[in-house]
Amino acid sequence: MLTLMDLDAAVTSARASFVAAHPEAATWSDRARRVQPGGNTRSVLHVDPFPIRVDRAEGKHLWDLDGHRYVDLLGNYTAGLLGHSPEPVLAAARAALESGWSLGAVHENEVRLAELIVERFPSLDQVRFTNSGTEANMMALAVATHHTGRRKVVVFRNGYHGGVLTFGAEPSPVTVPHDWVLCDFNDLDSVSAAFAEHGVEIAAVLVEPMQGSGGCIPGTPAFLAGLRSLCDDHGALLVFDEVMTSRFSTGGAQQLLGVQPDMTTLGKYLAGGLTFGAFGGRADVMANFDPAAGGTLAHAGTFNNNVASMAAGVAALTEVLSPELLDEVHARGERLRVRLNEAFAAAGLPMCATGVGSLMNVHGTAGPVGTAADLADQDDRLRELFYFHCLANGYYIARRGLIALSIEITDDDIDQFLDVVGSFGTDD
Known part of the structure; x- marks a missing residue:
């Protein structure tokens, strides 16, 4: 079980596991840094030690150069509402x-x-x-x-x-x-x-x-x-x-x-x-x-x-994008955010999710969160560990905790993701 005393060691271990599982991404990131400051041309994609490097996308999935497949729960930071190549x-x-x-x-x-x-x-x-x-x-x-x-x-x-x-x-x-x-x-x-x-x-x-x-x-x-x-x-x-x-x-x-x-x-x-x-x-x-x-x-x-x-x-x-489809993905996001907060509370983790509908963000604080001031003392190590935990289990979210559902995501995908959330802190 993850405790706050273990966080530094857990982050170090998670980064090491990520590096070992992504040698192609490491190679390309080294190449990128020689010709692109920060190794990218979109700063939000910067992640330490380096980001995954996507090879292709289809429907709700991404595949990286290291052969891993992910369910895309980030949706290009909200731009990908329709999924990949509708x-x-x-x-x-x-x-x-x-x-x-x-x-x-x-x-x-x-x-x-x-x-x-x-x-x-x-x-x-x-x-x-x-x-x-x-x-x-x-x-x-x-x-x-x-x-x-x-x-x-x-x-x-x-x-x-x-x-x-x-x-x-x-x-x-x-x-x-x-x-x-x-x-x-x-x-x-x-x-x-x-x-x-x-x-x-x-x-x-x-x-x-x-x-x-x-x-x-x-x-x-x-x-x-x-x-x-x-x-x-x-x-x-x-x-x-x-x-x-x-x-x-x-x-x-x-x-x-x-x-x-x-x-x-x-x-x-x-x-x-x-x-x-x-x-x-x-x-x-x-x-x-x-x-x-x-x-x-x-x-x-x-x-x-x-x-x-x-x-x-x-x-x-x-x-x-019919009204019915927008209502459906909005309601699915509402259900997910509620269940995420229930899962964090049940695990005794000082974490929460805020948002509306299909857009939400995981924070390293138990909340409540109503303004930026409420996030000043959050523990960012928890968000980093959550990010690596999701990647290791085949789900792509933002390092900062953002989740943006696409219309391709189903209730079954949500149930399986919540199983992954439920194991956070028990095997990290």
Whole structure:
């Protein structure tokens, strides 16, 4: 049985076992470090001593170069909601590529996809496409500051809105230099104080309905509704970053919450797993991009309407992601999170899982977790051991504890994974 006194030795042993089982990954990681700083080009994939190196993927499975097969419970950090290579999406992307893939022109599928997305999200009168959620959030803030004529943007500690929009206690060194006002997530008083001090200068509040990268910490309904009221009272725009949370229902987290933002940013799975981002909102705000309406803003991007992503998005939304299917995977995730917490409690482990629906994060603390401050004293060794335990038993999750279910995951997969969870600490 694992005890807290044994954690350092257990981590050392788990790393050694991982290295011994992954010689090909070690070789490729050595090669990668010679030509890529950190051995990768996406920092979240960094893992000590090195990550697994995937050879191929199909359905719900990944195979690595060392011959191990994993049930993929990470779903490319939420982008892989549809699993690997869903046939309707693959067929649509192939057909689009066969007709030419670097057109430098507008085409039909971008209109079809825009119509589908506007139909799904009532807060969107109009939408524009980008290559990522990062770009979507940057463009949303650009139009928000332009539309309001203000410069300050309220964001939240522990928030993540893309590679150059990252916040801990302070903005990351790579974060773009907006005039940020940092507040505490799920603390409406801190936002009220910010508006009391800066109200006439605040252009927008940018918020995740659930802080995703920050540990799957849901915003409370009262907090998010309170942000809506504060923005209304002070003439600021409320921007929901639903790059992750739009999977919670056909109309995203905002539909479940009954809170309608002025702008919404999207990304990840909505193009079936291909490169994608989008931002949109009220017609009067989006008119800033419309020359016929007097708009003066430009929005560039060579691949914003790339044929593969547009075709894949149309297929995903018309042939795969029905409301019933989204409800099913959401409910499956709710059941898993409850059972994970029951398993940790039954084993006497100071661990918990937070999240909503098919997105959740395992933490090295018994909780409760309502803000980033509640994670300050968690034992990260427990998360590392849990990660290696899952890998050794054929389940792929994020090193930080993130789990993002795809539609390929079944109740049987969940039951078998919970058996693996139940053995954590008994054989590590």
